[in-house]
Amino acid sequence: MKILVCISQVPDxxxxxxxxxxxxxxxxxxxxxxxxPYDEWYALVRALELKExxxxxxxxxxxxxxxDTEPVIRKALALGGDEAIRIDADSHDPYETAxxxxxxxxxxGYDLILCGKESIDYNNGAVxxxxxxxxxxxxxxxxxxxxxxxxxxxxxxxxxxxxxxxTCSLPVVIAxxxxxxxxxxPNMRGIMAARTxxxxxxTPGTVGSVTEILSYELPPAKxxxxxxxxxxxxxxxxxxxxxxxxx
Amino acid sequence: xxxxxxxxxxxxNIKKKSLEAVQYAAGIAQKTGTTVxxxxxxxxxxxxxxxxxxxxxxxxLHVADARxxxxxxxxxxxxxxxxxxxEGSKIIIALHxxxxxxxxxxxxxxxxAGLVAGALSxxxxxxxxxxxxxxxxxxAFAFVNITSDVxxxxxxxxxxxxxxxxxxxTIEKLDVNFGDKDFGVKVKEVNLIKGEIPLAxxxxxxxxxxxxxxxxxxxxxxDLAKELGAGTACSRPVADAHWRPHHEHVGQTGGTVRPNLYxxxxxxxxxxxLAGVNGSKTIVVINKDPEAxxxxxxxxxxxxxxxxxxxxxxxAVKNFKQNHK
Numbered sequence: 001m002k003i004l005v006c007i008s009q010v011p012d013x014x015x016x017x018x019x020x021x022x023x024x025x026x027x028x029x030x031x032x033x034x035x036x037p038y039d040e041w042y043a044l045v046r047a048l049e050l051k052e053x054x055x056x057x058x059x060x061x062x063x064x065x066x067x068d069t070e071p072v073i074r075k076a077l078a079l080g081g082d083e084a085i086r087i088d089a090d091s092h093d094p095y096e097t098a099x100x101x102x103x104x105x106x107x108x109g110y111d112l113i114l115c116g117k118e119s120i121d122y123n124n125g126a127v128x129x130x131x132x133x134x135x136x137x138x139x140x141x142x143x144x145x146x147x148x149x150x151x152x153x154x155x156x157x158x159x160x161x162x163x164x165x166x167t168c169s170l171p172v173v174i175a176x177x178x179x180x181x182x183x184x185x186p187n188m189r190g191i192m193a194a195r196t197x198x199x200x201x202x203t204p205g206t207v208g209s210v211t212e213i214l215s216y217e218l219p220p221a222k223x224x225x226x227x228x229x230x231x232x233x234x235x236x237x238x239x240x241x242x243x244x245x246x247x
Numbered sequence: 248x249x250x251x252x253x254x255x256x257x258x259x260n261i262k263k264k265s266l267e268a269v270q271y272a273a274g275i276a277q278k279t280g281t282t283v284x285x286x287x288x289x290x291x292x293x294x295x296x297x298x299x300x301x302x303x304x305x306x307x308l309h310v311a312d313a314r315x316x317x318x319x320x321x322x323x324x325x326x327x328x329x330x331x332x333x334e335g336s337k338i339i340i341a342l343h344x345x346x347x348x349x350x351x352x353x354x355x356x357x358x359x360a361g362l363v364a365g366a367l368s369x370x371x372x373x374x375x376x377x378x379x380x381x382x383x384x385x386x387a388f389a390f391v392n393i394t395s396d397v398x399x400x401x402x403x404x405x406x407x408x409x410x411x412x413x414x415x416x417t418i419e420k421l422d423v424n425f426g427d428k429d430f431g432v433k434v435k436e437v438n439l440i441k442g443e444i445p446l447a448x449x450x451x452x453x454x455x456x457x458x459x460x461x462x463x464x465x466x467x468x469x470d471l472a473k474e475l476g477a478g479t480a481c482s483r484p485v486a487d488a489h490w491r492p493h494h495e496h497v498g499q500t501g502g503t504v505r506p507n508l509y510x511x512x513x514x515x516x517x518x519x520x521l522a523g524v525n526g527s528k529t530i531v532v533i534n535k536d537p538e539a540x541x542x543x544x545x546x547x548x549x550x551x552x553x554x555x556x557x558x559x560x561x562x563a564v565k566n567f568k569q570n571h572k
Contacts (some may be wrong), residue, residue, distance in 0.1 A: 013499050014518050017387045026387075037500055094362060095355055120499060120522070122382050122389070124364040129320065129352035138431045139320060141349050144493075154435070158494070159318075159345060160257075160447065162439035168432045178493055178500055210361035210395035214377060217388045219525075225532075225542055230551030233563035236531070239547060241567065244529040246451070246508040247475065 001056045001148070001170075003047045004105055005081065006115035006127065007063045008036040009072040013120065023215045033069075035076050038116020041183035042176035046146055047114055048080040049181060055148050056112070058082050062104060064097045066090050070199065077194035078186035084199045092122065093209035098130035100204040105135060111170045112153070117142055117177040128175040138168045144179030249284040249306070249334045250276045253327060253341040253350065254299065256291050264342055264404035264448060266302050271402050272340045273303025274369050279338070284308055285416065286330045288323060289315035293418055300414030308333070308421040314430060320349040322429035327354060329423045331397075343401035344447060351401045361393035365403045384499060384522035403526075404448060405505045446497065449478030452506045452527075454497065456482040456520075458513015458534060458553045462490035467557040468512060474564045480504060482514045497523040513553040516541020533557075 011017075012032040020027040035044075050056040061084040063073050073084045087104060091097045105113065113135075118125030125141070132139030144163065145156035154167050155174060186194075228236045240247045252272035254265045272283045285304040287296055289312065296307045308330045315322060327350065331339055339354055341347035343365040355362035367388070368379035375392040378400065382389045446452065453472040455465065465479075472479045479495060486496035497504050499519035505526035512533045514520060521544055524530070532545040535552050542548045549556055 011383065013384075013522065015383070015386075017383050019387070041500070094352065094364070095359075098352075098356060120384050123380075123384060124352075124362070125348050126352035126355065126362055126364050129349055130356040133324070133353040133356035136428075139349060139353070140432065142345055159437070159439075161443060161445040162437065163494070164434055164438070165436040166432050167435055178496065210355075210359065210393065211363065212392050212394060213389045214374065214392050215390045216382070217379075217390070219385070219388065222544060222546065225545050225548045227548045227550070230549050230556050231559075233549075233556065233559040234566065236547060236549065236560065237563045237567045240508065240529070240531070241571075244508070244546065246529050247564070247567070 001111045002058045003056045004110040004113045005044045005047050005061050007039050007061050007076050008119040009033050009069045010036045010121040019216050036119045042180040043114035045181035064100050077197050078190040087202050087204050089204050093211045094124045094126040096207050096209045098127045099207040102134035113173040117175045128173050132173040137171045139173045141175040143174045143176050249282045251331050251336045251339045252285050254285045254287045268402050269302040269304050284334050297415045300416035301411050304416045307416045307418045310421050318346050323350045324353040326423045338398045340400050343403045347401045351399050355399045358397045360397035360399045361395040362399045363391050364401050366400045385525035444478040446478045449506050451475050451477035451508045452480050453477045453510045454480035455512045456514030471561045474561050515539045
């Protein structure tokens with residue numbers, strides 16, 4: 001069974017966002033880039049567990065990005081995986097990204113495609129379901145547990161106010177969140193091994209984007225905090241009612 | 248040429264956030280000189296569907312196939328495409344929630360349509376079709392222009408205030424020829440957590456962190472939540488220590504909440520936690536450490552011991568409710 005794990009490079013969680021070029025771009029200077037946590041902690045680690053359990057034979061990692069994303073995909077390879085593919089494009093449009101990955105995935109034929117529930121930079125959470133549509137497969141989002149038996153995936157997923165257990169046939173695209181696996185830390189052996197694993201660079205076909213980001217804006221600073229004495233909760237409730245109008 | 252909007256319902260009632268989506272669709276229809284056709288999938292009474300007229304829908308297209316009472320993303324996609332074809336629609340709207348996020352990207356891929364996921368504004372038509380959305384987990388906003396002919400939008404719930412008007416929507420039955428693939432995912436089991444308010448939709452949330460000192464003190468959080476009619480949440484360390492179930496964990500790697508009021512009790516406010524709550528309209532922080540970073544992101548703050556303050560606050564809410572009956 002072949003598994004493809006979609007990896008996205010994102011700014012580290014603690015990054016302070018700074019804009020440049022008249023607010024039309026993000027200033028990446030001094031920003032630390034990491035593997036999108038949902039892709040790394042859940043999707044990738046679950047794929048590795050499936051390989052360790054003898055269920056999966058090959059784990060491939062794919063990212064859409066320019067050469068500057070290679071350190072991050074190498075870091076992902078240090079956790080495990082047999083080979084990595086970098087699709088050489090700079091895309092901020094989920095439609096474009098999904099088309100590039102689908103185009104490559106069709107050349108291999110994966111039984112299972114795992115991604116994180118969303119990337120923490122653009123927060124679209126759209127590539128997984130788009131991939132499923134482009135590959136004519138099922139898609140299960142917000143997964144918290146994935147079991148594979150033969151040709152069937154059994155997946156627990158979040159629903160409003162609880163959880164649901166679904167089954168479907170492979171191939172399927174599953175977007176992962178907390179619960180799917182426990183995060184791992186790469187060890188020295190993995191880091192050394194990652195250096196020797198193949199990192200293929202693929203030139204994509206022409207897709208063209210259907211959205212463009214024109215500009216960015218930072219949220220307004222909080223207009224000061226009102227402190228309320230711990231002995232005066234009636235005042236707090238009154239403020240929430242009369243001023244904030246939330247109760 | 249109408250604007251198509253997917254309407255979600257549960258236990259015979261249309262969800263409030265879907266009324267928001269219909270109203271949003273109506274706003275876009277007004278800007279683009281067209282009308283709104285709401286799409287209802289599965290079993291729902293006509294009287295409930297007609298009420299969508301009060302929020303700006305002229306028409307409801309009802310696909311009354313009972314299999315659609317559960318989410319089947321591919322069937323939903325087929326139904327919405329059938330509705331869009333019937334109406335000659337170029338704009339399709341769903342919610343930025345579990346269901347909408349399973350369906351809208353499929354529509355986008357199928358129709359070669361640009362998607363804005365998590366819209367926070369009406370489109371600005373002066374610059375094209377430009378919509379504001381949060382990026383970097385709320386640390387910035389992006390203005391995204393959809394350049395394709397067909398456009399798909401998921402609206403972030405709890406973004407716009409509802410304004411109920413007059414009107415009745417007309418109902419048309421829509422038959423869709425579904426294929427086997429449309430129902431490829433089989434639902435084996437559903438576990439609903441009884442009596443809890445789903446966090447993603449909660450208007451009010453009371454959330455506890457390590458400052459609660461242990462799971463035995465959670466009754467204090469629950470008492471306040473009950474008095475307010477709020478959902479309960481927690482920080483990551485609390486979920487990791489198994490004081491609370493994982494589905495309550497909000498933050499960068501847990502869930503995201505966007506309530507009108509978020510009360511954080513004994514949570515220091517690490518940046519990862521803020522990423523899950525910074526869409527909240529009003530934040531109250533209760534913490535014994537006056538230097539806790541969360542105070543910087545809060546509207547109201549109380550410095551003191553959570554275990555002493557919570558019962559007082561619950562009592563104050565109780566009194567307030569009695570005086571405002």
